[in-house]
Amino acid sequence: MFSLISFVKRVQKGSNPPQVEKKSDPIQFGILGAARIAPDALVKPARYHDDVRVVAVAARSKQRADEFGKTWNVPSTYGGDNGYQELIDDPEVHVVYNALPNALHFEWTMKALAAGKHVLCEKPIASNEEETRKMFELAESKKLILLEAWQVRFHPAIQRVKQIIDEGSLGKMVSMSSDLGVWNDVFFVKNDIRFDYSLGGGGLMDMGPYPISCMRYLASSNPTVDSAKTIIRSENIDRLIDAKLTFPPSLPATIKTDSAMEGWGPFKLFPQWIKMVLRVDCEDGAIEIRNFVLPHVWHSITVIPKKGKSWVEKAYKPKEGLGEEWWSAYRYQLEAFVDKVRGREPQAWRSAEDSIDTMRIIDTMYTMSGLPLRPTSAYTP
Ligand SMILES: NC(=O)C1=CN([C@@H]2O[C@H](COP(=O)(O)OP(=O)(O)OC[C@H]3O[C@@H](n4cnc5c(N)ncnc54)[C@H](OP(=O)(O)O)[C@@H]3O)[C@@H](O)[C@H]2O)C=CC1
Numbered sequence: 001m002f003s004l005i006s007f008v009k010r011v012q013k014g015s016n017p018p019q020v021e022k023k024s025d026p027i028q029f030g031i032l033g034a035a036r037i038a039p040d041a042l043v044k045p046a047r048y049h050d051d052v053r054v055v056a057v058a059a060r061s062k063q064r065a066d067e068f069g070k071t072w073n074v075p076s077t078y079g080g081d082n083g084y085q086e087l088i089d090d091p092e093v094h095v096v097y098n099a100l101p102n103a104l105h106f107e108w109t110m111k112a113l114a115a116g117k118h119v120l121c122e123k124p125i126a127s128n129e130e131e132t133r134k135m136f137e138l139a140e141s142k143k144l145i146l147l148e149a150w151q152v153r154f155h156p157a158i159q160r161v162k163q164i165i166d167e168g169s170l171g172k173m174v175s176m177s178s179d180l181g182v183w184n185d186v187f188f189v190k191n192d193i194r195f196d197y198s199l200g201g202g203g204l205m206d207m208g209p210y211p212i213s214c215m216r217y218l219a220s221s222n223p224t225v226d227s228a229k230t231i232i233r234s235e236n237i238d239r240l241i242d243a244k245l246t247f248p249p250s251l252p253a254t255i256k257t258d259s260a261m262e263g264w265g266p267f268k269l270f271p272q273w274i275k276m277v278l279r280v281d282c283e284d285g286a287i288e289i290r291n292f293v294l295p296h297v298w299h300s301i302t303v304i305p306k307k308g309k310s311w312v313e314k315a316y317k318p319k320e321g322l323g324e325e326w327w328s329a330y331r332y333q334l335e336a337f338v339d340k341v342r343g344r345e346p347q348a349w350r351s352a353e354d355s356i357d358t359m360r361i362i363d364t365m366y367t368m369s370g371l372p373l374r375p376t377s378a379y380t381p
């Protein structure tokens with residue numbers, strides 16, 4: 001009962017967060033694409049960050065940008081063929097948030113960096129490893145901040161899982177597994193960008209960054225891919241990927257992503273809505289986190305020692321440092337991004353290598369399962 005009440009309170013406040021007073025010279029963000037994710041990932045978190053203001057949005061159609069601007073209180077709107085570039089060139093915009101389809105991440109992030117803007121780019125950061133390397137090379141050469149928006153790393157829940165593993169009471173890690181699946185009909189729209197190959201789509205592109213980056217973080221190392229099998233949903237587009245990996249020196253892991261989970265029960269009649277589990281088995285026990293993807297909505301961390309009783313933990317707020325029970329993972333991410341732009345040490349960060357390695361692993365899984373890499377952008381900087 002208590003946990004239901006706190007769930008409702010958390011979700012209510014997180015979805016309609018308070019507007020805080022801004023500093024006199026806040027960092028100003030512009031959004032590329034009136035995307036569905038943009039309100040949750042940036043607009044709402046910005047409301048309760050005193051050093052962030054969202055000042056512009058660009059969409060392919062001016063009308064769409066205006067509608068977004070009106071709904072979300074974003075003053076400058078750009079549209080039409082040159083709308084994205086106009087936003088980038090707007091001197092009021094200091095940071096570009098790239099919420100475009102995966103295949104456009106490279107081109108528009110490169111253009112924003114070239115114009116001297118920091119970039120927060122949605123996951124997966126690019127269509128493949130080659131593009132990712134170029135993006136980070138440019139960011140580094142221009143001394144600009146580029147972050148792949150993988151919010152999980154910034155939330156206290158996954159940090160708590162790592163802390164428990166690193167403390168060592170469960171012993172050495174012996175294996176990891178992740179099972180991530182959603183029911184197609186509920187989560188995706190008709191003609192979803194996620195399943196358009198020319199837009200960098202694919203089930204693994206959409207879901208893969210979560211388990212791959214989580215495991216890299218928990219193991220503090222970079223795996224090799226041993227095998228990957230797929231079930232196709234359309235040409236070049238994976239519904240399911242089932243992969244085996246090894247983290248050095250010999251820690252096995254399995255990753256499954258399924259963008260159209262089958263039902264269960266007689267004739268598989270009953271839908272399985274969602275599955276988002278990550279489990280680490282250790283010599284003296286195991287730890288399992290449910291809903292590691294959007295931990296702020298709800299999550300559970302179950303610790304299962306071989307000797308003694310299991311227990312469940314929640315970590316919506318860090319033991320020390322900034323944060324509230326209702327803060328979203330995106331808000332924690334924004335805190336770190338702003339710290340970095342301001343030259344402060346963030347509480348957590350994702351390195352260029354993390355994004356590059358994650359894309360390399362995705363590329364390898366596609367190749368091993370007989371699918372082509374997602375197409376490299378035709379844009380040449
Ligand atoms: N971190 C997270 O939790 C999440 C991240 N994402 C990531 O965010 C990105 C956007 O996802 P989502 O918001 O769901 O997608 P949407 O389809 O809602 O948004 C995509 C945006 O890209 C613009 N766009 C530009 N060119 C095209 C094109 N050729 N076809 C379709 N759209 C185009 C769209 O139009 P317009 O310019 O007119 O606005 C739209 O605003 C993806 O990279 C996805 O992986 C998505 C969900 C969660």
Ligand SMILES: O=C1OC[C@@H](O)[C@H](O)[C@H]1O
Pocket residue numbers: 182187206207293
């Ligand atoms: O990033 C994401 O997180 C949640 C998923 O359901 C969604 O498809 C994806 O884009």
